[in-house]
């Protein structure tokens with residue numbers, strides 16, 4: 001197989017680490033362009049031509065150009081995954097169960113809870129103060145994450161008891177939640193500890209926090 005020619009754009013956030021973590025777990029060689037949010041780097045003419053959304057993360061792989069952390073991670077595993085690393089879903093049903101978790105985590109934990117918190121707490125100077133929305137988002141996060149918590153009482157991982165993209169999304173949301181002052185249950189903390197101990201995560205963290 002030819003050496004992949006992958007470029008990942010974006011570093012420094014809970015979303016940018018997702019594709020980096022997948023790439024590290026898969027043992028891919030990739031070039032990282034560690035541009036950061038709100039630095040102006042996502043708004044340059046060159047980057048805007050690549051990604052008119054002016055957002056990170058972003059992937060280039062040969063002729064493929066892809067935005068959205070969910071789509072990038074899913075693509076990398078389906079394209080380069082193996083049973084030795086992260087296996088692509090073995091069946092349509094397994095893909096469906098993974099998508100169920102991913103949609104849930106991305107929709108309910110990331111966008112509906114944590115991103116609301118971020119916009120109206122740390123980024124309130126841009127998006128406005130909204131104390132009621134902040135309190136509701138914290139409560140909503142706890143209600144939703146309880147579903148994953150319950151599942152993880154009987155399972156090591158989210159899907160089919162093997163590590164996958166859904167675990168990467170949940171783990172990044174748990175860390176993000178903690179940084180917003182949301183407490184986690186002991187069960188979620190022990191799951192998080194196992195995920196963060198993975199060499200793939202450690203390598204990704206070093207890449208994601210490199211000097212911009």
Ligand SMILES: N[C@@H](CCC(=O)N[C@@H](CS)C(=O)NCC(=O)O)C(=O)O
Nearest residue numbers: 013015037038042055056057068069
């Ligand atoms: N739905 C997108 C969200 C991407 C996103 O909002 N990224 C933020 C950083 S975490 C960003 O690029 N902000 C750009 C900016 O504000 O300059 C994804 O999951 O990739």
